[in-house]
Every structure is written in structure tokens, then in C-alpha cells.
Amino acid sequence: MELFRDRFPAGRRDTLGGLDDLYVYIDGEFLCRDEACISVWEHAFMYGDSVFEGIRAYGGKVFLLPEHLERLLESAKSIGIQVPLSIEELTRIVLETFRINALQEGHQRITVTRGVGSVGLDPRNSKHASVIAMAYPFPPTLGERAVRLVTSSVRRKGCDSVDAKVKVSNYMENILAKLQANLTGMDDALLLDRNGFVAEATATNVFVLRKGKWSTPIPVACLEGVTRHVAMEILKQMGSPVEERSLTPHELYVAQEVFLTGTGAGIVPVESVDGRRIGEGAPGEMTREVTRRFKLLTAEGTPIEMPAGKRD
Secondary structure (H helix, E strand, O other): OOOOHHHOOOOHHHHHOOOOOOEEEEOOEEEEHHHOOOOOOEHHHHHOOEEEEEEEEEOOEEOOHHHHHHHHHHHHHHOOOOOOOOHHHHHHHHHHHHHHOOOOOEEEEEEEEOOEEOOOOOHHHEOOOEEEEEEEOOOOOOOOOOEEEEEEEEEEOOOOOOOOOOOEOOOHHHHHHHHHHHHOOOOEEEEEEOOOOEEEEOOOEEEEEEOOEEEEOOOOOOOOOHHHHHHHHHHHHOOOOEEEOOOOHHHHHOOOEEEEEEOOOEEEEEEEEOOEEOOOOOOOHHHHHHHHHHHHHOOOOEEOOOOOOOOO
């Protein structure tokens, strides 16, 4: 029986144009895209009850793979999901997902869900967790140029709610903030915490150079980003250690340089915040050097060991 079929576009799966031949790992097997589905009774679908990591491959090597998988396991433990695989087994899954899709450059999302269960919030309804990994071509999420930010009215939750250090799949705050950025014609949005201090952008951490000193928000209302840590180490090597502290929007308005960091985005210079131009123009001198050193580091990583020929 069909009901209101005319209300929905035909061939909805075709919206992923160009990704038809990708394979997705789901609970022990690789499935082609059209077969890679989860149940409507999955807690991740019904309640956003899952954790995930975004991981990048550069030049046939996966960048900072152990760090991402360690955070994935920490996130799962924090919300009480029992992951059925070890970090070594998860490593094999990530590498094989890149390999089977013949991707030397790309992004992978690995998700651990609570699993299928009956309707209701009780986590005991889901007996077995699921692991899903999908890799795909993915250019930097904010592009290659300096970006313009707008401060969102959406506030980032604190650690007395869902701790921001837990990378859960429910990104509704971030999506609503991104919607505001889109509606105002900006590239991305800045989220504040409940006290009015800067937390993060919609999917990136924030770094600010003011009066010759670098600062970044304390990871209380923002994710403790893997790329964030790399940027802090780079600046330390440059003789500019980063202070973790509370930052107000004013400090971004009058900053010399501002940049964002994230696995999906890389290092992103900020041109303006709420219409205030940052410094003398973006990217600033130090941001350019951080970007240069970051690109050198991405050549290091876990080899994917690509197949000699095209996959079957």
C-alpha cells in the first residue's frame, strides 16, 4: 500500500551522488551503499543514542588514528555503551574501510550505537551495541579560505548536562547554530556557554591571539578536539604556548588572529566575527605558519596499504 507517495521525491538515495559504489562496515560485514541500513528500532535513530569519531586520511595514511579511537572508547564508556571490539580491532576496521573503498584521501565516520531495542528510553532495551564505519571523499568542511562567523543565540550545554568531551551523535545545538549562520549569510557560527563565554564553533575549536598571547576555551563546554591538541603543540614548538581560559566575544573582536581547528575542517583562519574584522587580515602570519606545520604532520600516520588494483 502506498500512502502520500507523491509528497516525497523519487530516488531519494540518489542525493548522495557520486558515492554509489562505496562500501559501509556494519557489525562485521561490508555492505554496498544501498544495502547499508540500520533498523528504525535502533536507539541511535530513535534517540540519538550513540557516539562517533571523524577521522581523516592524507596521502594513504590515517592521521592520529589511535587518539581518535581512544576518544571513541572513552565516549562510549562515559554513556554506558559496551563496545564489542578492542582498539586493535577498531583499528583494523578503520583501515579496511578506507582500503576497500580505495581512498587514500578522505574522511571516515565510525559510530558506536546503543543498538536495536524496543521503544522507550531505557538503555536496557538495547542488548547489543553496533559498530558502523563509512569512508568517503570529503573536502575541508569550511573550504580553503578565511571564514566569517556570527555568534549564535544557541548556548552550548555544560558538563552538568551531556559533557562536551563526550562526542555524542546528537548535534542539535550545533545544527541550530549552523542554521543561524546560513540564514545570516555567514560561513559558520560561534556558540557561547551558559555564562556567555566562547565555547566553540559548530564543529571546530577556537584559538585567539590577543596582545601577543594565544588562548583557547577551557574544554568544559567544548569538545577536547584532537586537532585542537595538535595546534597547541605546534604553537608551543613555535615558542607561543596556549593558555586554556574563559574567553569573551569581545576578545575575539579585538584579536590579532583567530583560527579554528577540527578533523573535518583542518586549520581555518577567521576573517571576521559578528562583522568585526580580525586583525589586519586573515590568515595572519602565525596562522599561516601553524597551517604549514600542520600539513607537514599529516604526512605522518597509520598506513592504509592500498590494494594494487581497483577493488571488485
